Each structure stands twice: as structure tokens, then as C-alpha cells.
Amino acid sequence: MASKKSWRDISSATRLAQGYAGRRGKEGDSSEAGFSQTLAQLRIGMRQWFSMSNHEVKIVLLAKFDGTTILLEKWEEEIPVRPGATTTRHSLQHQGPVLRQTITITRDTTTDPISYHVTSGALVLSFRLLFLRDRGPGEGDLAFGVQELEEYAEDVWAQV
Template sequence: MGLRREWQTGGATTYYERSGNHGGRRSGQGDSTGGPFPERSAEDACPTLVIEAGYSESLQRLRNDMQWWFSASNHGVKIVLLVKFDPRRQEILLEKWEEEPRGQRPGAATTRSMGSLAPVKRQTVTITKDPTSPDTYNVARGALVLSFRLLFLRDPNPGEGDIVFSIQDLEEIAQSVWRALPRS
């Protein structure tokens, strides 16, 4: 797609809440971040994508971090990808989270605004190491798809589209991850 110049990786950069006084703001550091360039290149700009990975952290802790990213960025973060490694189960769990307007309250007038945004889990992918065959992985629930519009904050041009990590891509990533993890 030729988007390398339009994407800026933030790595494990520290970001601060976009509200509150400067001295009292909480900070967060995703395991990897990124956003469109130059739209989100300012020093205090938030990324559109945050990846939170956990080996020793619980899935609930990662989900709390996800909620913090959406809230602290004043909803500037568009996708949070959670990656939970479970060495005991030989499993990698991927959860893709986005936000959508909260549903209207029962009985509210239809002319009112939808109100605030709420995190919604859009996709779950489970990658399991095959115990009978080294370096073989089973990917459940298909390819991982990241919305072009949410990542780049614009509609795709001809030849551009959603970012798709195929089953083969996910198997290769899993292989790299398991090789890097401590042996149990």
C-alpha cells in the first residue's frame, strides 16, 4: 500500500491524560503504539493504535488499561489491541477493541444525543500451540483486521484498504513470540 511515510510508530512511548492539570495527570505506556503522520506527530498527540501485551498481567488488568487509553486520550485512541500470553495453556489471545456510542437510555427522547462512547470488543483471535507438532499453531476465528479509517483517520485511496493479518501472518507471529518467551 505504500503507507510507510504516513505511519509513525511510537513504541513504548509514555502518554499523558489529555485532561486535568499538567502536574496531576496520569500517564500510560503501551507496549507499542502508532498513528498517522503528520496528523498525530505533535509531541502531545495520542496514537490511533495502542497494543497492550501481557505475560504476567491478567486479562482483566489489560482490559483496565484498554479503558484507560480510550478515556485518557479523550477518545483519540481508536483501536486498542490486547495480547495475552498464557504459557500454561500454550495460547495467545488477541482482543481488538474499538469504541462506539453508548445505546440510548430506555425512554429517552430520540432527538437526544447518543452520549458518550463505550469500548466494544470487535474481534477475538486465539492462537494455540499444537502440543503434538513443534512450531505448529492453530488460529481460531480467522484473520485479524484493523480498520484503515480508524488507523489513518481518513478514507482509503484506491489500492488502500483495511490492514489484514492473515492466518499465516498470525502463525508466524506466534512462532516468533513463543521462541522469545522463557521456557516453562
């Protein structure tokens, strides 16, 4: 279970472009891009994360805030293996990102206190895609339940 505090981190990480001479790379952040960029721009950036990392990034989470709703999209890299091929780097064909989960969070200001409504239940992030290895004893997927997503929404609206 993630703590409420974990949603408040507004730091970023830079991923240098592999195989793209002269290009700086991508820098993910959780502070303002989801408000200042369009959803189409965020999706372009998501695709760049996969390609510019030479497909080492396996999961991207987009958060789009438009003032009335928060849209969360979980994108994963789809890597099918050719039938009969051994699993090597050369036998894998990158098919591009696949939208695995969409969650919409809305705010209801007609209630006292203000309430938040989450569609689609918990946000689950695959341990294997995040850490690029199988999970060990006591390890598992990261799950953010409805209550944690409501707390996240409350924090987002508190910043507006």
C-alpha cells in the first residue's frame, strides 16, 4: 500500500535518448505537465519514453488534469514473442504501447465535505514492468486503491 505522502513528490527523472545522437532525452515529472499539456501531447511523450529508452521503459502512467476531472492512463509496452523463437533480444518485436487501464476521477462540490469519485477501481502497476524482474518473496504489484486515488485527487485540487 502506498502512503498519501508518496503522491506529493514533484521531482523528476531524466532518461537520456539511446541511439538518438544530439537529443537530450525525456524528463518525466509529476508537477505541471498534465495540466499545461494536451492529452495528445502527453501521449506523444509517452511514446517517446518507450522508444527513446530503447524499450527499457516498460510502463508509463499519464495524468491529465483539466480543472474538472483527472484522467489517469496506464500504458505498457507490448512485446510479443514470435512462435518457436527463443526469448532473446533479437526474437522480440516491439509492437508499441498498449493502453491497459483508464481511470477518471471527478470532484463533487455539492457534498459537504467535497467528495471525489473514482471510476474503474484500483490502479495496479506491475512489479515486473516497474523493476524488470520477477517478484521475490514478499514482493508484489503496486496497487493504489480507490481511497488513495481520492486522496491524490484531493491533493491535486488543493494545488489549484
